[in-house]
Amino acid sequence: MADAKDLMARYVSGDATAFRELYALVAPRLYGYLVKLARQRSVADDLLQQTFLKVHRARATYVLGADPVPWIYSIAHRTFIDEARKQNRAVVRVADDDVLPEEAADLAGSTADRRDESRVDPELVRDTLDALAELPASQREAVILTKLDGKSVAEAAQIAGTTVGAMKVRAHRGYERLRALLGGRGNREEAS
């Protein structure tokens, strides 16, 4: 598969196939970020759609030769922030039946979520998502980007429009709090 820069360049020059390929390349990671951030598939679906719509409308502001992925993540970040403000709450809480993982169709027509079966335990994922939902939005995002999405602190700072120092602090505090929450849950489960 071509890299994101080439796809974006072809898309800007009017190649619709390149956009579909770009979507296939970026959407899975971006959707994971949004689901973990918004904690609800339906909200994440909407945010993903809005993000790509904004990318589409703003494609003339793209700079040829640049990596579009951090830019697209920044647009997703802004979309989430705006949506959260609109709903006047930082954490979008939902009923447990919307909590992941679940079966879903992907772009290639596969019915199962993409996952590394050897590493994914649905219960653990559910616990982590529950604990993540208890973090302030800025810390939650920092943890998702740096600890779950594998981005560097500099990349995460660029996406969130903050300084590297501030992102480092958010990621550290968020991670510590997440571990404490997960530890607390583990202890409660063992006691019961």
Next chain:
Amino acid sequence: MSNDDRAIASTAAWTPAPPPLPAGFEAELATLAPVRARVPMKQLAALIGGSFVYALGLVFLLDIRDDLGEMPRTWIISVGAAWLLGFVAPVYLALVPRRGDVLPRWQLAVLVAGVASVAFVVLGLAIHPMGPHSVAYGAAQFGRGHVCLEIGLVTALVPVLIGAIYLRRSLPVASRPVAAALGAGGGCLGGLVLHAHCHVADGLHVGLIHGGVVVVSALLAAAVVPRVTTLR
């Protein structure tokens, strides 16, 4: 590996499948037209060129200061060069991203804008040569300096406007710092115009009014421009 680590690793490995592209989007792609991507260096050249022509026009419209020939040449050139650098550096950083990036270097831009804001106030307070034809308002008539503030802000309007048009709906994050940098750059161009036009040469006026143009312009731009440049 502890339970916490396994839970975090498990969540990191889990990647939910995204929904397919909505039908409405597919319809839009069917009629996809090519667009011209942003070329930051071209935009920068146009912004600098257009703003200069405008600033030169203003200087000739307002007249060159009477005491210009009485000022030390070193001061005229070095302070003029400083105003020029104060104009170009923040607008460059606000418009031109690092190679490989889409978004501008807002952290550096806002740092340069901040340094320019403080430096020109301090520089004006500290160094302000006077000639026989220079005028001193002093503290008593400090308020009369509002005309210079207005001239400076009117000068800043054009670079800020051009920058805002070029960055229109393009910044998902850091819109305000980028706007502040554009404002500070525009304010420095205003300072350059005042450097060539205004013969009021006391420290309070030169520092707080001429230098203050940079601060006020940066603050005004930071308050207003994000309405245009933020990608929502």
